[in-house]
Amino acid sequence: MRELIEELCSVYGPSGQEERISEAIAPHLDGLVDEVRSDRLGNLIAVKHPTDGGGNGKRIMLAAHMDEIGVMVTHVDAQGFCRFTTIGGVLTSSLIGNRVEFANGVEGAFGLEGSAIARERPTLQKLFLDVGATGKEDAQVQVGDTAVFRSSFGAVGDRLFAANLDDRIGCAVLIQALRELESSPHEILAVFTVQEEVGTRGATTAGYGLEPEIMLAIDVTATGDFPQATPMEVALGKGPAIKIMDRRMIAHPMVRSWLESAAQTHEIPYQLEVLEYGTTDAAAVQVSRAGVPAGTVSIPCRYVHTPSQVADCNDARNAVRLLVNALSSELP
Numbered sequence: 127m128r129e130l131i132e133e134l135c136s137v138y139g140p141s142g143q144e145e146r147i148s149e150a151i152a153p154h155l156d157g158l159v160d161e162v163r164s165d166r167l168g169n170l171i172a173v174k175h176p177t178d179g180g181g182n183g184k185r186i187m188l189a190a191h192m193d194e195i196g197v198m199v200t201h202v203d204a205q206g207f208c209r210f211t212t213i214g215g216v217l218t219s220s221l222i223g224n225r226v227e228f229a230n231g232v233e234g235a236f237g238l239e240g241s242a243i244a245r246e247r248p249t250l251q252k253l254f255l256d257v258g259a260t261g262k263e264d265a266q267v268q269v270g271d272t273a274v275f276r277s278s279f280g281a282v283g284d285r286l287f288a289a290n291l292d293d294r295i296g297c298a299v300l301i302q303a304l305r306e307l308e309s310s311p312h313e314i315l316a317v318f319t320v321q322e323e324v325g326t327r328g329a330t331t332a333g334y335g336l337e338p339e340i341m342l343a344i345d346v347t348a349t350g351d352f353p354q355a356t357p358m359e360v361a362l363g364k365g366p367a368i369k370i371m372d373r374r375m376i377a378h379p380m381v382r383s384w385l386e387s388a389a390q391t392h393e394i395p396y397q398l399e400v401l402e403y404g405t406t407d408a409a410a411v412q413v414s415r416a417g418v419p420a421g422t423v424s425i426p427c428r429y430v431h432t433p434s435q436v437a438d439c440n441d442a443r444n445a446v447r448l449l450v451n452a453l454s455s456e457l458p
Contacts, residue, residue, distance in 0.1 A: 127298055127299075127302055127439060127442055127443060127446070128281065128286065128439050130154070130298045130301065130302065131286060131288075131291075131294060131295050131298045131439070131442065132279045132288075133150070134147065134150065134151070134294040134297055134298055135279050135288040135289070135290055135291065135294045135295075136279065137150045137294075138227065138229055138274055139192055139193055139194055139274070140193060140194055140195070140196035140213050140272045140273075140274050141193040141194070141195070141196070141213050141214055141320070141321045141322070141323045141324045142193070142213070142272075142320070142321060142324070143229065143272060144168050144192045144193050144320045144321075145168070147192045147193075147294075147297075147318075148164065148168065148170045148192060148318065151170060151192070151297060151301065151318055152170060154301045155172045155301070155304065155316075158172070158174070158301075158304040158305060159172040159173055159174040159304060159314075159316065160173055160174055160175050161173040165331065165332065165335060166331075167320055167321070167327065167328055167331050167332075168320040168321075168328065169317055169318065169319050169320055169328045169329075169331070169332045170192070170317070170318040171315065171316070171317050171318075171332065171336070172304070172314075172315075172316040172317075172318075173313070173314070173315055173316075174304065174307070174310070174313070174314040174316065175313055176310060176311055176312060176313055177308075177309040177310055178309045178310070178311055182311060182456050183310070183311035183312040183313060183456070184312050184313070184338075184339040184340050184457060185312070185313045185315060185336070185337070185338045185339045185340070186312045186313065186314055186315065186338060186339070186340045186341070186342065186453065187315040187317060187332070187333065187336055187338035187340070187341045187342070187411060187418075188300055188303075188314065188315065188316050188317065188341075188342050188343075188344060188449070189317045189318075189319050189329050189332070189341070189342070189343050189344065189406075189407040189408070189411070190293055190296035190297045190299065190300040190317075190318055190319070190343070190344040190345065191293045191296070191297075191318070191319045191320070191321075191322030191323070191328065191329075191345065191407060192293075192294075192297060192318045192319065192320060193214075193319075193320055193321055193322055193323050193324075193328075194214075194274050194275075194289075194290040194292070194293075194294070194323065195212070195213055195214035195215060195216050195274075195275070195290075195292075195323050195431060196212075196213045196214070196216075196226070196272055196273055196274040196275065197210040197211065197212055197213060197216065197226060197255070197272065197273050198210060198211050198212075198213055198270065198271070198272045198273075199255070199267055199268065199269055199270065199271045199272075199273075200269060201269065202262050202265050202267065202268065202269065203262065204261065204262055205259075205260075205261060205262075206257065206258075206259025206260060206261050206262055206264065206265040207237075207254045207255065207256060207257075207259075208234065208254060208255040208256075208257060208265065208267060209254055209255075210250070210253075210254075210255055210273075211250065212250070213272060213323065213324065214323030214324055214431070215323065215404075215431050216431065217431055217432055218247065218248050218249065218250060218253060219247045219248065220429075220431075220432035220433060220434075221236040221248070221253060221433070222236050222237070222238050222248065222253070223235065223236065224236055224275060224277070224433040224434075225275070225276055225277065225433075226255065226273035226274060226275055226276060227273060227274060227276040228257075228267055228271055228272070228273045229271070229272065229273075230266065230267075230271075232257055232258075232266045232267055233257070233258070233276070234255040234256055234257040234258070234267075234273060235255070235256050236253055236254070236255060236256075237253070237254050237255070237256050238252055238253055238254075239252045239253075239254070240252075255273070274289070274290065275289040275290065275433035276289055276433075277289050277433055277434055281439075284363070284438050284439040284440050285362070285436060285437070285438055285439075286436065286437050286438070286439055287434060287435070287436055288434075288435060289433045289434060289435065290435070291346060291425075291427050291435040291436075291437050292345070292346045292427060292430050292431065292435060293322070293344075293345050293346055295346065295425050295427070295437055295442055296344040296345050296346065296425060297318055298442065299344050299423075299425065299442050299445045299446055299449070300316055300318070300344050300449075302442075302446045303445075303446050303449040303450055303453070304316060306446060306450045307449075307450050307453055307454065308454075309454065310453045310454055311456055312340075312453060314453065315336050315338055317329070317332045317336070319332060319407055322345075322406070322407055326405070326406070326407050326409060326410035327410075328407075329343075329407030329408075329410040329411050330410040330411075330414070332411075333410060333411030333414035333415075333418065334414050334415060337414075337415060338411065338418055339418070339419075340381060340418065340419055340420075340457065341408055341411040341412065341418045341419070341420040341421075342381070342385075342408070342420070342421055342422065342423060342449070343406035343407040343408035343411075343420070343421075343422040343423070344422070344423050344424075344425075344445070344449075345406040345407070345422060345424055345425070346424060346425045346426070346427035346430055346435075346437065347360060347367050347369070347399050347401055347404075347424035347425070347426060347427065347430075348360065348401060348403075348404070348426075348427070348428075348430055349361055349362060349426045349427065349428050351426075351428070352428055356402075358400075358401075359397065359398065359399075359400075360397050360399055360424075360426050361397070361426060362426050362428065362436070362437065362438040362441065363426075363438040363440055363441065364395055364397050364426070364441075365389075365394065365395030365396040365397055365441060365444045366394075366396055366397070366423050366424060366425060366426075366441055366442075366444055366445035366448055367396065367397040367398065367399035367423075367424040367425075367426060368382060368385045368386060368389070368396055368397070368398055368399065368421070368422075368423065368424075369382075369399045369400075369401065369406075369408075369421060369422035369423075369424055370382065370398055370399060370400050371400050371401070372399075372400075372401035372402075372403075372404060372405045372406065372409070372422075373401065373402065373403055373404055373405050374405035374409035375405055375406070375408050375409035375412055375420065375422070377408075377420065377421040377422065378412075378419035378420055378421060380419055380457065380458060381419050381420060381421035382421055383458055384421075384452060384455075384457050384458055385421060385423065385448065385452055387458065388448060388451045388452035388455060389448055389451075391451070392447065392448075392451045394444050394447050394448050394451070395444055396444070396448065397426070399422075399424050401424075404430075406422050406424075408420040408421060408422045423445050423448060423449060425437055425441050425442055425445055426438065426441055
């Protein structure tokens, strides 16, 4: 799986411009599903019909978002420095000295007015992007251009380092689960969603259009396993987390029980997650139409929404095992 995660992490795809990552994912679905299509907003939808009768099966939507956070240029000054706004939940305190890449390949580095060292949390008004220009005319970027965080993909043992594990690692888990799912009584609606980071917009439209009976999001979650972290019972390497609640969604008890039962029956390590801040695509689909029982399988990830995120590949592998075994069985 590491190679697949690295491949997906290398593809440009901020919220609203997911075409490249959609095109990168689509070939991996060949031969795995019965239908692949894109909807009007850009969600990539793969449908796999029931393979063992489906008498008691459900229409189950699985969602992993393709988009990543980033920045958008709002002004280019006479010297070629760019002011910007954020796309998604960017933590300004993590930006100084980090780099971005624009769609046209231009790179930039974040700078701070007056000093290279931030003695307090910098505001957007004091930050700028240096794109190597000597003036506005040769800046090679303009107002409205978007950039994503970029650092080299790295690994130490099973620990993975990348700028956009949120949620390319979830996309990889969904692809791998489709590869390993040999049979299921359910109709699987695998959706690689757009614009999650700016308000779960792709999941909102996909959930409405597909009318699933059950919904699972596959996303990252925060951890409490580094120095002086906010106390949280989630750590790297201890298995995927089954969500109980986050800021916008309380997981349906039946969905949570179904996932826990699959983990226990097949001896898959797992954790329970209560996330005080943030949410997933499940929050949007849960309240679609007349309501959808929803839950989330989360990959523990340190430093979410910063330019350097860390996850454990074993948690991703076990998330695949959890999904495959759950989807191979009927719901309680």
